[in-house]
Amino acid sequence: MKIPRDCRGWQLAKALRVLGYVPTRQSGSHTCVSTQRDGENHETIPMRKAVKPGLLHGILKHIADHHGLTVQELLDSLDL
DSSP states (O other): OOOOSSOOHHHHHHHGGGGTOEEEEEETTEEEEEEOTTSOEEEEEEOSSSOOHHHHHHHHHHHHHHHTOOHHHHHHHSOO
């Protein structure tokens, strides 16, 4: 599994639309995205230049766990 190194926050938020995530609010440089698919889930995404790989892996792992996927399956379904 290879975590993208150049993923920006807005790219991640846009890619998560495939899973039904929509922006719900923004506070400073962070955006909260939410979905109702497979139950309610919220994620906070930093909208900085590039999301650090460790933080990106944590966000993707939480989303994958919510939807019953592995991180690799999630990455394959997203266009990052």
